[in-house]
Amino acid sequence: MQQEAVFCTEGPLLVLAGAGSGKTRVLTHRVAYLIEEKEVNPWNIMAITFTNKAAGEMRERVDKLVGFGAESIWVSTFHSSCVRILRRHIEALGYSTSFSIYDTDDQRTLMKQVFKTLDVDTKQLKERGALSAISSAKDKLIGPEEFLLNATGDFRQRRIGEIYQEYQKQLKKNNAMDFDDLIVKTVELFQNNPDVLSYYQERFKYIMVDEYQDTNLAQFKLISLLAAKYKNLCVVGDDDQSIYKFRGANIENILNFEDAFPGARVIKLEQNYRSTQNILNAANGVIRHNRGRKDKTLWTANSEGTLVHFKQFENARDEADYVARQIRDSGFSYQDQAVLYRTNAQSRLLEERCIYYNVPYRLVGGVNFYQRKEIKDILAYLRTIANGVDDLSVLRIINVPKRGIGATTMGRVTIFASEHGMSLYDALKAARQVPGLGKAAAKIEAFVGQIDSFKVRANSEDFTIQDLIEGILDETGYRQELEAEGEIESQTRLENIEELVNKAVSYEQDSEHPSLDEFLEQVALVADIDNMDESENRVTLMTLHSAKGLEFPKVYLVGMEDGLFPSMMSITADDKSEIEEERRLCYVGITRAREELVMTSARQRMVNGETRYSKPSQFVEELPASAVEFDRLEPALSGYGGFGGGSGSAGGSGRKTDAYADDSLPWNQGGMKAQPKAEGRGFGSSHNPYASRNTAPAPASKPAFGKAFTVQKQSSLDYGPGDRVSHIKFGQGTVKSVEDGAKDYEVTVEFDKAGQKKMFASFAKLKKI
């Protein structure tokens, strides 16, 4: 069947590929076959994947197969593809090529402004709500006008329509697009410019789409347009693995493919080469409870393997404890194991226990590196330099670092800008003409002068992005402000910025024609999973969603509880199909496992500050008894936990639960010294994604907090009170006093120019002179 799919190169083709049936293999071999046997120019092949990571892997694998030409295949995600196209043709839509891409945070900021301009009552309508309504409209290619037409009766809908209109207006004014726009605008471009469309139709004679079940209507339209001429479209997907309905994925795209593309061939890949018989039986047992799926049965010639293990615990801490110990003792190497959960919040306890048992881990997801305040600040500078009319970015940095330009001043400038129909930045340039600014005008002029000088440099021949970022750090005083804070957190921020610089450097090395625009775009479109470094021997912790497309010899599915997985939302929803999506998610989780699968649940768990009691997930009950070994707790006092006459005995939970009354703080436990939080959010948020993001150190001994705490306290200082020292920013000065703190020396220095400063020794890097 795989071979048949590879050889079927002409015309529309739907490959229904069950989990682990080798669809990536089919795709890569198909590309290779097109190039080598059909003598198709690699230039004419387009492959769309779900993540940049998948795109990279695909290119790599094709590269190994064909030996030449793989680099000219167009392999990327929907979003990246669209940006590439838009950068070339966007002017046809009235934007300029250096448009900004707004992420979720930017969207919210913009929406707040929209709410202000339209005077929307946030009691009636939330920014989030409006944004999600708009997003789902965009997924369906419904523009503001059509939205308003459809909303005649409903007041709320009408209001959202107005908001939608204004939101788009402001995006356009900022020369910016949100994620959804990238797709929508590309479709618009193709529809309004037949010559452009025809160019890409000629270019992409062969199109392949991976994870087709997760495409939305806009994406479907995009592909249909591109493939309309040659119709050599091969889509690969599995309706049972559709897990992105909340993001607009339309399962109909796969179910109705044959109607949309008449004459389409359908090939099913039903043999699973990945998992053991027992794991597959467990997966099939669960998924067969779904209705409205394409009929198929996954089978395998693999051995039976060990039984799937389900184990229930008294509380979430016991669960995490067990899993961490299992990972350590299972005999599988760390990189061959993964812990999958429904919500990111569950990672915290797992991290804590991994640290406790010295289990090295890598965390995928959580707070994105690019969402960090300091990173967003620097990026906002870069955007301001690249895209002169991005008001949102200007607003973000105008007073960062502090320049004494506050809300009152900016309010006046904003009014002036809108009265004269100019961008915020242009209004700042004309600060002298803005009424009522007083002393602030001079401050603004200094800011504008700096930015303009950066702009000049950015356009000069031999500038590098690295220079630009370093320049921003030094000349605006951003670095100095952070250093002066002298907090460990400040240092983490600086390190994160250094990481961004590294990213910029490697980008400039890798890219053929590096540009600031392209760098910003790459940075905007990274997914959590893209940064997963598999070279290190660590266990992976991530959400079920992130795990899609991956496989591991041993998998732990944790938090198998009703109300958590399936989520409460899906249980209480009127729409029955929401449970089905959760079930597919469960199916995805189970089928990630190759050899061993452990599922766990906790009777008691802290959720949003309150203890919640739950019984095992209904999906656990759907597991076929023959493939699973159940290890449930005795039923508790009536009401909670367990189901029916629980088999098996209460294993491993004769522990004193009250001992964990305060199980929330990882510090102060297991003999670890109390540590300050690296950031306000505690676990799972600090550090960078490249070197040591959210990872415990592999060796046992070091304090287990990755980069933020690797500052080594020097055993002694080579200077003391009275000595003359020099500091990279503050110049020379005299040491007043040295305090020996727990983590570091705190040094007070009277600088000749900068006055008296207090700072941490390892951070300040003072030199004795």
Next chain:
DNA sequence: TTAGCTAGTGTTTTT
């Protein structure tokens, strides 16, 4: 203008 505090809010999953 800014820092710091308080009260309110929302909590699935993500390109």
Next chain:
DNA sequence: CACTAGCTAA
């Protein structure tokens, strides 16, 4: 519980 918007005081 964790974050954040908005208010208050300096």
